[in-house]
Amino acid sequence: MAKKVKMRDVVVLGVGLHPFGRFPPEKTYIDLAKEAVSKAIKDAGIKWHDVQVAMYSHVREQASSAGLLVFQEFGSHGIPMIGNIENACSSSSTAVWLATRLIGTGLYDIILVAGAEKMPRGPLTSPLRYSPERYLGTGVMMGLYAFMARRYMREYGAPIEAIAQVSVKNHKNGAINPYAQYKKVFTLEEVLNSRMIADPLTLYQCCPTSDGAAALVLCAADIASKYTSKPLVKIAGSALHIQKYSDRKKCIPQNTVRAAEEAYEQAGVSPKDVRLAEVHDAATIGEIVQIEALGLCPEGEGWKYTMQGKTEITGTIPVNPSGGLQAQGHPLGATGARQIAEITLHLRGEAGERQVPGNPKVGVTECAGFGGVSTVHVLVRQD
């Protein structure tokens, strides 16, 4: 839909995370976000005053224009700030989508995107919570995911064990990620035998409620070397697509399919070039349908890839080396930026114990993609 406009290359110059977890009330979203922003600024090698636009994302209740409260802690040097760019689970990835365009078209050189959340307790409601079907359990996200899991199992002959294996793998990854909320390894039996939330999804197949923050410094590629000697990771593709939940006819999320097509085309890469991915495993089944939508495995084979260990850190196409939403946690407004930070670290070779081996050059992130919005970003290391 967008016109063909010549765009400058945009790179991820700096990333910063506050560990995900549960923090006491006196630790506010401002505290979380400040730490993530400070780290991103430092990682980028810039000063706060180099930032030309600052955008903030959250989903659950915070102050109005909450981002201003965060950013003004660093000082106010007359730059445009946006207090909240919100697009459900795709909020900070939507801010990245906007920032990529504001830099790519030459308007700005350096934009900061931050997302932070303190999640309230309790299940997350779904876009269908006002619909008549909500009495069937579709009024909460895990109810929707449960229907998806059942449908997927029937359509593709997947056993629940294959779906639950996503949780086993992601908790194994989270256990070696210092930023993860859960650092506990589970057996398949433990996952399957945990408390039933929405049949067939047990507790350990549903992401936790989380607090946390993530920040990114995005920069025009042509000036990036002024600030850093780290490998530059280009945002080679950036796409945002919508699907009305009730229009969904297939297990595979068509919003992600279309966003992936657009992002791959922008990046000039094919799914075969992708060496690792961070995808939206709010429920275990989410990871399986999203890797299919991204073309990282054939339709209906995500569960087989999972069973065969192909999506492990040591597999052919590592998925959620961070631990994903399952183990790293899911503070909604932070997740999109967090995924891009994670891939950036792997492409730089800075992901520590959880580093995807083989010096990967191309990674992809997929955020949300279930209830409405899907954002896909293709990241390519500049060598």
Next chain:
Amino acid sequence: MAKKVKMRDVVVLGVGLHPFGRFPPEKTYIDLAKEAVSKAIKDAGIKWHDVQVAMYSHVREQASSAGLLVFQEFGSHGIPMIGNIENACSSSSTAVWLATRLIGTGLYDIILVAGAEKMPRGPLTSPLRYSPERYLGTGVMMGLYAFMARRYMREYGAPIEAIAQVSVKNHKNGAINPYAQYKKVFTLEEVLNSRMIADPLTLYQCCPTSDGAAALVLCAADIASKYTSKPLVKIAGSALHIQKYSDRKKCIPQNTVRAAEEAYEQAGVSPKDVRLAEVHDAATIGEIVQIEALGLCPEGEGWKYTMQGKTEITGTIPVNPSGGLQAQGHPLGATGARQIAEITLHLRGEAGERQVPGNPKVGVTECAGFGGVSTVHVLVRQD
């Protein structure tokens, strides 16, 4: 701060409003927004499927990605949608700021911006509500405005009658605006004798809590004539500036001063060219300091201009011909877009009974500008 990039001209192709007021709970923000969007689409002469990006703004609690619930009522044709662009009172004007850049740089041709709000009862809290000073009354917006009024009165020798006259004028204007929440005329005595809210600001000097919606269709100027034969109103200047409330040293909001300078420069006009303005009169004193910040009168003379009738519809520089926030109302997320819609109608000669006479060609809007963000848009009719 933004680099000099050649931008295409962007025009307001269509405007749509749902009347502001108080509506029963069964009339949702979706209903309000749908009506505004439908009218803007119709006014623009486009079909929904011509929209290439859709952005929504609200401030108070709605669903997450509320804009998707609004826009998907019109159909889902694969365009990017953003569920909420929030920047306190400047929310939908921040969306316009973004949209102007996405169109200006050539990425998109037609973007829809909508804002809607159902305000809860009660006073609006201020950015200082967590600060120690809140015990002095600064924790609510009208407390801050009261301090501002006192300071202004002392610094410039303005009597409270001059400040209250803003309310008299704006209610007179609102009484002939079919979209206004209040259509009642007040005498100066009635304004001054209404219930005290935050001394010296009485009830009729404080904007009401309001429900309402506004929508704009923005379009690349070079294709606009395909859709409409109405006069085209160009967004000639668009600027967003920030000031931390606690950094404020003067009555005149410096964020508006800087935003106005930038927007006038972009537009190539001077304050002397401006023939009418819509400004943020959340409290009466707001209108006076904002017209000074916009350069529409000398510093410290806003109150004299008001007393002398210069800001009346028939005056030398009509301000808030709509009735402003005082009489038209202030559903936060809708106000920024509503102001731009109002100026567009006047520049087209379509403002009905409240039309500013003399075939005005240049108008300006100023949104928020008190607690943090100020957005200024300069609108110029293309002849």
